[in-house]
Amino acid sequence: MPEQDPDVRRRNFEEVPLGLTPEMAMKEASRCLQCKKPACMEGCPVSVDIPGFISKIVANDFSGAISKLWERNALPAVCGRVCPQEAQCEGRCIVGKKDAPVAIGYLERFAADYERKKGTGEVPAVAQKTGKKVAVIGSGPSGLTVAGDLLLKGHDVTIFEAFHKAGGVLVYGIPEFRLPKEIVASEVAALVKMGARIETNFVVGASVTIDELFAEGYDAVYIGVGAGLPRFMNLPGENFIGIYSANEYLTRTNLMKGYLFPEYDTPIARGKNVVVLGAGNVAMDSARTAMRLGADTVKIVYRRSREEMPARAEELHHAEQEKIEFVLLTNPIRFFGDASGRLKGMECLKMELGEPDASGRRRPVPIEGSEFTIDCDLVVVSVGSNANPLLTNSTPDIALTRWGNIIGDPVTGKTSKRGVWAGGDIVTGAATVILAMGAGRAAANSMHDYLTLGW
Amino acid sequence: MAKIIAREEMAQGTIILNEIEAPRISQKAKPGQFVILQADEKGERVPLTMADTNPDKGTITIIYMVVGKSTARFKDLQVGDEYFALIGPLGKPTHIEKVGKVVCVGGGTGIAVLHPITRALKAAGNDVTTILGARTYDLLIMEEKMKAASTTLHICTDDGSYGHHGFVTNVLKDVLEKEKINLVVAIGPIPMMKFCSLITKEKNVPTFVSLNPIMVDGTGMCGCCRVSVGGTTKFACVDGPEFDGHKVDFDELAKRLASYLEDEKKSLEAYKNCKALKNRLD
Numbered sequence: 001m002p003e004q005d006p007d008v009r010r011r012n013f014e015e016v017p018l019g020l021t022p023e024m025a026m027k028e029a030s031r032c033l034q035c036k037k038p039a040c041m042e043g044c045p046v047s048v049d050i051p052g053f054i055s056k057i058v059a060n061d062f063s064g065a066i067s068k069l070w071e072r073n074a075l076p077a078v079c080g081r082v083c084p085q086e087a088q089c090e091g092r093c094i095v096g097k098k099d100a101p102v103a104i105g106y107l108e109r110f111a112a113d114y115e116r117k118k119g120t121g122e123v124p125a126v127a128q129k130t131g132k133k134v135a136v137i138g139s140g141p142s143g144l145t146v147a148g149d150l151l152l153k154g155h156d157v158t159i160f161e162a163f164h165k166a167g168g169v170l171v172y173g174i175p176e177f178r179l180p181k182e183i184v185a186s187e188v189a190a191l192v193k194m195g196a197r198i199e200t201n202f203v204v205g206a207s208v209t210i211d212e213l214f215a216e217g218y219d220a221v222y223i224g225v226g227a228g229l230p231r232f233m234n235l236p237g238e239n240f241i242g243i244y245s246a247n248e249y250l251t252r253t254n255l256m257k258g259y260l261f262p263e264y265d266t267p268i269a270r271g272k273n274v275v276v277l278g279a280g281n282v283a284m285d286s287a288r289t290a291m292r293l294g295a296d297t298v299k300i301v302y303r304r305s306r307e308e309m310p311a312r313a314e315e316l317h318h319a320e321q322e323k324i325e326f327v328l329l330t331n332p333i334r335f336f337g338d339a340s341g342r343l344k345g346m347e348c349l350k351m352e353l354g355e356p357d358a359s360g361r362r363r364p365v366p367i368e369g370s371e372f373t374i375d376c377d378l379v380v381v382s383v384g385s386n387a388n389p390l391l392t393n394s395t396p397d398i399a400l401t402r403w404g405n406i407i408g409d410p411v412t413g414k415t416s417k418r419g420v421w422a423g424g425d426i427v428t429g430a431a432t433v434i435l436a437m438g439a440g441r442a443a444a445n446s447m448h449d450y451l452t453l454g455w
Numbered sequence: 456m457a458k459i460i461a462r463e464e465m466a467q468g469t470i471i472l473n474e475i476e477a478p479r480i481s482q483k484a485k486p487g488q489f490v491i492l493q494a495d496e497k498g499e500r501v502p503l504t505m506a507d508t509n510p511d512k513g514t515i516t517i518i519y520m521v522v523g524k525s526t527a528r529f530k531d532l533q534v535g536d537e538y539f540a541l542i543g544p545l546g547k548p549t550h551i552e553k554v555g556k557v558v559c560v561g562g563g564t565g566i567a568v569l570h571p572i573t574r575a576l577k578a579a580g581n582d583v584t585t586i587l588g589a590r591t592y593d594l595l596i597m598e599e600k601m602k603a604a605s606t607t608l609h610i611c612t613d614d615g616s617y618g619h620h621g622f623v624t625n626v627l628k629d630v631l632e633k634e635k636i637n638l639v640v641a642i643g644p645i646p647m648m649k650f651c652s653l654i655t656k657e658k659n660v661p662t663f664v665s666l667n668p669i670m671v672d673g674t675g676m677c678g679c680c681r682v683s684v685g686g687t688t689k690f691a692c693v694d695g696p697e698f699d700g701h702k703v704d705f706d707e708l709a710k711r712l713a714s715y716l717e718d719e720k721k722s723l724e725a726y727k728n729c730k731a732l733k734n735r736l737d
Contacts, residue, residue, distance in 0.1 A: 202542075203674055206545055229675050232678065245678040245679075247677045248671055251672065251677055257497070266500070341711065
């Protein structure tokens with residue numbers, strides 16, 4: 001797929017890939033073998049009818065393609081951009097055994113974008129109203145999936161969102177250059193058109209409890225509030241000005257539009273020499289954001305080696321193209337600041353890989369006497385999130401793991417509390433958009449059974 | 456929603472009171488909790504601890520000092536206008552119980568935050584001595600309300616224009632000398648809370664303070680509001696906003712509050728210029 005030139009895009013917030021033309025899409029779609037037993041579908045957490053939508057693209061029926069996608073996926077424009085296709089559908093594609101796999105993600109994105117720009121604006125028809133009311137807490141990918149599925153099945157759905165805009169991590173976390181916010185807004189608008197009610201600025205657990213939602217007439221509740229409690233490294237000097245959690249850095253930039261300051265009121269520090277701690281997708285988003293905010297240098301500092309970096313290959317590739325440096329086998333041990341409390345640098349240790357640890361990856365071991373300093377005025381800590389206790393503290397009858405994550409049935413997402421399901425990062429810990437959507441799909445099916453059959 | 460139904464300018468227009476429609480929040484809110492307000496879609500999220508709630512009327516009251524662009528923008532909102540966003544109640548409520556003799560110390564808009572706490576402590580059966588401070592009489596707020604909420608009230612002004620001439624800390628020292636105090640609550644500017652806490656630490660009197668660090672989401676998601684309390688990092692939005700005054704690192708808090716000083720100046724300047732231009736065009 002054509003992309004913005006790395007030297008240009010590293011200084012702007014426009015989307016990186018430019019999208020396929022209809023001709024390119026039809027040509028790529030024609031590579032699909034239309035397998036009788038499509039392996040790609042088994043790789044998809046929401047079981048999109050992949051050969052089905054691709055055959056519509058081949059036939060120049062782009063609206064038909066989006067209809068096929070919508071049958072199983074409420075957020076195709078999002079998934080086409082942020083799913084790790086290489087580990088899912090495309091990873092299983094038979095064509096991919098000998099050649100490049102069919103670019104399923106690009107095609108999904110094409111169909112969704114075509115519909116958004118030139119389509120009929122029609123949304124899928126919903127079933128006859130059941131009269132049942134469902135509360136979905138959190139408007140991230142899993143919540144939106146539950147909402148979409150249950151609307152299709154004829155239930156009334158209200159989505160509660162703590163922020164002033166719906167979309168959860170799609171809005172506050174994933175940057176504009178990877179997922180334009182206009183796209184999220186349009187996928188949310190489609191759900192509203194299907195009948196979803198969205199209550200923004202509404203913190204369930206603070207503004208209302210789950211028991212009060214039941215008392216107000218809701219028949220079932222889905223919790224998809226995300227992980228939402230950033231992890232820090234507990235190193236000396238971690239509260240110097242200029243050290244952000246990735247959540248704060250990205251929320252200020254994306255949701256609050258700090259990159260447009262002072263047109264928007266929320267400021268964001270523009271570091272000259274930026275270090276991002278961690279090597280997942282969120283770390284890459286943070287590093288590439290820092291570059292776009294005008295940094296001279298941006299370093300990813302990671303304690304393991306290249307091989308263990310958890311970010312998607314495409315994200316690593318894009319980051320490197322944009323001149324992000326990878327400082328591997330390196331671990332920070334403390335931060336330095338000046339008298340006014342502003343960050344000036346950090347001390348690190350070199351690491352080497354030892355025996356495999358519990359995760360199966362080789363454990364990084366500090367090399368004695370290898371201390372060295374990195375000068376930096378901005379550090380983004382991107383080492384994962386824990387479970388935010390705000391909602392669960394207000395609902396003591398939902399069973400939690402010892403880390404505070406909600407215990408959901410692995411198949412259905414059902415919690416220990418009657419009428420309450422949960423899915424996404426609050427159950428699994430930080431994971432991907434599509435896994436959260438898969439959990440939402442499973443929960444929606446189980447909730448539908450509960451609402452129609454009763455238990 | 457979030458419509459302003461009453462508005463008052465205090466302290467010569469430097470402090471503003473808004474009573475805002477918020478039925479759900481007014482039912483839930485307890486003393487010590489805060490809300491987050493946003494004037495418009497482009498605005499900052501501003502955390503403010505509630506000064507009062509009226510569950511029957513379905514309203515909450517906030518009182519803020521006009522210091523930067525965001526509060527200047529808030530000041531422009533008149534009765535009938537709505538805030539773009541209002542979220543709450545957030546944070547942990549004050550732990551209210553009967554402990555005996557309590558001293559409440561307030562300064563600046565901290566007095567507004569102190570008000571519902573003082574009232575609740577008195578209602579719980581405590582003997583409440585309140586000490587309020589202001590730079591000068593004209594900047595003093597809520598004298599009558601605080602009088603009603605307390606057993607005894609002392610007022611201090613830095614310039615001696617009203618009440619005791621001097622700082623709240625002087626009166627606090629005197630009160631602590633004279634009688635056995637079981638609890639001190641100090642809410643106001645950081646230096647005030649810091650020095651009150653130093654004084655009560657010497658006397659070993661339990662003390663809590665309410666902190667106002669910069670926040671973004673206010674629900675524990677970002678960690679912007681982290682404060683060092685007893686050597687460990689806490690998030691003021693979910694672990695606070697109230698903490699043991701003897702353990703808070705006030706110096707770090709003061710520095711962190713200055714994180715965006717330059718940007719804040721730029722933003723306020725741009726806003727003033729924009730308003731001036733608009734006035735000229737009108």
